[in-house]
Amino acid sequence: xxNEAMHEQLKKSIVDQDEDAVLEAVNKALAEGxxxxxxxxxxxxxxxxxxxxxxxxxDIFLPELMQAALAFQSAxxxxxxxxxxxxxxxxxxxxxxxxxxxxxxHSIGKNILKLLFETSGFEVHDLGIxxxxxKFIDKANEVNADIxxxxxxxxxTLIGQRDVIDALKDQGxxxxxxxxxxxGATTKEWADTIGADGWSGSAYDAVVLATSLVS
Amino acid sequence: MIDLIEVFDRAEVGxxxxxxxxxxxxxxxxxxxxxxxxxIKWDKETIINADDDLTDxxxxxxxxxxxxxxxxxPETNRVMQFSREEILLACSQAPKSATFGExxxxxxxxxxxPDTTDDRPWVHVGGGIYTTDEQIFxxxxxxxxxxxxxxxxxxxxxxxxxxxxxRVRSPQEILAACKTVRLAREGIRRSGRSGLPIINGISAxxxxxxxxxxxxxxxxxxxxxxxxxxxxxxxxxxxxxxxxVAFYNSISANIGSTSTPLFGGYxxxxxxxxxxxxxxxxxxxxxxxxxxxxxAPLHSKLHLSSTKPLIWAIAMSNAAVGRNMGYPMVNLPYLxxxxxxxxxxxxxxxxxxxxxxxxxxxxxxxxxxxxQSDSLVPDDHKFHAEMxxxxxxxxxxxxxxxAQKLFxxxxxxxxxxxxxxxxxxxxxxxxxxxxxxxxxxxxxxxRGDLAGMGxxxxxx
Numbered sequence: 306x307x308n309e310a311m312h313e314q315l316k317k318s319i320v321d322q323d324e325d326a327v328l329e330a331v332n333k334a335l336a337e338g339x340x341x342x343x344x345x346x347x348x349x350x351x352x353x354x355x356x357x358x359x360x361x362x363x364d365i366f367l368p369e370l371m372q373a374a375l376a377f378q379s380a381x382x383x384x385x386x387x388x389x390x391x392x393x394x395x396x397x398x399x400x401x402x403x404x405x406x407x408x409x410x411h412s413i414g415k416n417i418l419k420l421l422f423e424t425s426g427f428e429v430h431d432l433g434i435x436x437x438x439x440k441f442i443d444k445a446n447e448v449n450a451d452i453x454x455x456x457x458x459x460x461x462t463l464i465g466q467r468d469v470i471d472a473l474k475d476q477g478x479x480x481x482x483x484x485x486x487x488x489g490a491t492t493k494e495w496a497d498t499i500g501a502d503g504w505s506g507s508a509y510d511a512v513v514l515a516t517s518l519v520s
Numbered sequence: 521m522i523d524l525i526e527v528f529d530r531a532e533v534g535x536x537x538x539x540x541x542x543x544x545x546x547x548x549x550x551x552x553x554x555x556x557x558x559x560i561k562w563d564k565e566t567i568i569n570a571d572d573d574l575t576d577x578x579x580x581x582x583x584x585x586x587x588x589x590x591x592x593x594p595e596t597n598r599v600m601q602f603s604r605e606e607i608l609l610a611c612s613q614a615p616k617s618a619t620f621g622e623x624x625x626x627x628x629x630x631x632x633x634p635d636t637t638d639d640r641p642w643v644h645v646g647g648g649i650y651t652t653d654e655q656i657f658x659x660x661x662x663x664x665x666x667x668x669x670x671x672x673x674x675x676x677x678x679x680x681x682x683x684x685x686x687r688v689r690s691p692q693e694i695l696a697a698c699k700t701v702r703l704a705r706e707g708i709r710r711s712g713r714s715g716l717p718i719i720n721g722i723s724a725x726x727x728x729x730x731x732x733x734x735x736x737x738x739x740x741x742x743x744x745x746x747x748x749x750x751x752x753x754x755x756x757x758x759x760x761x762x763x764x765v766a767f768y769n770s771i772s773a774n775i776g777s778t779s780t781p782l783f784g785g786y787x788x789x790x791x792x793x794x795x796x797x798x799x800x801x802x803x804x805x806x807x808x809x810x811x812x813x814x815x816a817p818l819h820s821k822l823h824l825s826s827t828k829p830l831i832w833a834i835a836m837s838n839a840a841v842g843r844n845m846g847y848p849m850v851n852l853p854y855l856x857x858x859x860x861x862x863x864x865x866x867x868x869x870x871x872x873x874x875x876x877x878x879x880x881x882x883x884x885x886x887x888x889x890x891x892q893s894d895s896l897v898p899d900d901h902k903f904h905a906e907m908x909x910x911x912x913x914x915x916x917x918x919x920x921x922x923a924q925k926l927f928x929x930x931x932x933x934x935x936x937x938x939x940x941x942x943x944x945x946x947x948x949x950x951x952x953x954x955x956x957x958x959x960x961x962x963x964x965x966x967r968g969d970l971a972g973m974g975x976x977x978x979x980x
Contacts, residue, residue, distance in 0.1 A: 366787075366788040366789055367784060367820075368543075368786060371543075371548075408689050409688065410758070410760075413785045414820065417784075460677075461685075461686065462688045462726075464685055465687075465688075489823055507821050
């Protein structure tokens with residue numbers, strides 16, 4: 306099988322959200338001598354792009370998105386050691402710390418965004434829900450993050466987004482990270498008011514925003 | 521029905537599982553399997569389903585979903601399991617009516633069957649999501665309560681104290697919740713209908729402590745009002761919800777079980793939302809001991825409920841419960857257009873035609889995408905209640921062609937909806953009469969357009 310056909314098989318296996326088929330295609334590609342980074346860049350990521358587009362068009366929904374992400378993660382458990390063996394480092398767009406602010410227990414929107422970030426090539430550290438503001442900062446320091454992404458659904462929890470930015474300013478580390486905000490109660494005006502680096506009303510647009518911020 | 525303490529115990533004894541595994545190994549595959557098993561399919565065109573066999577299959581799928589996937593308690597990381605027999609017994613014993621209010625305002629909301637054309641549905645107006653300026657808060661509540669056709673109100677939230685935001689879980693939030701309730705009751709008293717029930721208690725409270733504090737009788741809420749308890753995320757029954765269940769059952773208050781299944785979320789598309797929304801009504805009765813249900817499915821990206829597949833799914837869940845359970849339901853419409861816009865009114869007319877003919881009671885809607893502070897305009901809500909009462913004269917089959925004519929008038933605008941007006945832009949500050957001619961004209965024009973489509977909406 307030629308490389309182009311192999312790329313197509315990898316891509317299709319992701320689009321089909323078929324974890325077994327993904328692993329089979331990955332192992333086959335590696336057995337035929339394909340560079341593991343080529344497996345990712347020309348096979349798996351194009352498949353994830355299709356998944357992202359289908360999600361945006363409402364042809365598929367969160368469960369399918371999660372299946373594709375899980376299949377991709379399984380493939381990465383095979384590919385990452387191969388990349389390290391070859392002395393290379395996994396290519397990633399950037400590192401994002403994500404979570405829902407303190408006092409807010411809503412997770413679905415944040416989970417969708419996390420998956421889209423991951424499937425777009427970002428390394429993502431998900432802190433979950435009800436996150437203390439200093440956990441955002443400590444984690445960002447620990448993983449040398451590029452972006453801190455903060456979600457808030459409730460009007461009464463919006464303040465938590467401002468608190469993270471204020472704390473970064475107090476610590477003198479505001480310029481070290483890009484801070485983006487989103488969630489049901491947020492607006493572009495709110496993001497501007499608190500001095501965020503960006504706001505998005507949809508998960509797909511947030512990926513575009515994050516990509517532009519790390520470019 | 522199994523008793524409440526037994527229900528609470530189910531959160532302590534079910535199988536241990538992570539939240540991700542609950543969704544990916546139980547809820548999502550089971551929902552997918554049930555949609556296939558019961559051949560549930562939306563044809564991508566119909567807005568108001570009138571196929572009773574399909575409706576009943578949705579109900580069966582909802583029963584099986586709870587029986588086979590269970591609910592999830594995040595505090596204990598356990599699946600709350602209920603047998604099919606326990607679920608069906610709860611369905612058969614679900615309340616068929618709920619009585620609200622005091623004295624001459626004391627009235628009963630009934631569970632309705634689809635295609636009932638000879639009853640007068642419950643009329644609920646208002647909205648709890650607005651952050652409303654205190655100065656017009658009481659004017660807004662008073663005006664809503666003063667409409668004769670209104671049986672109950674939802675009141676806006678006051679989230680500021682001395683001009684500052686009240687933070688979630690803060691002592692200020694408790695004070696804001698108490699103040700919201702006190703001012704709301706005073707606004708209702710000023711309307712001359714002091715017994716009128718508030719059934720979205722308590723809009724400014726995000727935590728049990730705030731709800732319990734604001735429930736102190738001197739602030740003006742009574743067990744004959746309605747107290748909302750919500751499922752936080754798909755199929756999740758958290759301790760905070762169960763704490764509210766314990767308290768409001770202990771004071772024999774009306775409980776509004778509340779759910780917001782997300783289109784595009786774990787529930788997937790139209791079919792999954794229809795089944796999950798129906799399942800929530802069963803859970804609301806069995807787990808929360810609700811006396812009525814607040815059904816509020818929502819689009820995960822657009823944050824509204826007036827897309828075609830969502831209206832189909834919401835109407836379907838009403839019909840499924842109306843035919844098989846009889847639990848009283850109101851449905852919270854989140855609409856794209858801003859207050860006073862033609863888009864807002866067209867969306868509401870389409871929604872009312874679908875939901876009221878399918879068995880729901882009447883509930884006016886929120887502007888959602890174009891929402892802004894002080895945008896609860898009471899005459900919008902009166903107009904929408906009039907739409908609901910007019911829709912109650914129709915069957916689903918009669919309503920469907922009108923809904924199809926209405927949808928193109930707003931469907932393409934949902935991603936970029938028309939901006940609306942605020943209370944202050946519509947009313948004279950002293951007389952509270954409409955002084956904005958543009959606002960009045962939009963309403964008159966829409967009423968004329970609806971009549972032209974065969975949907976007469978009389979002024980009440």
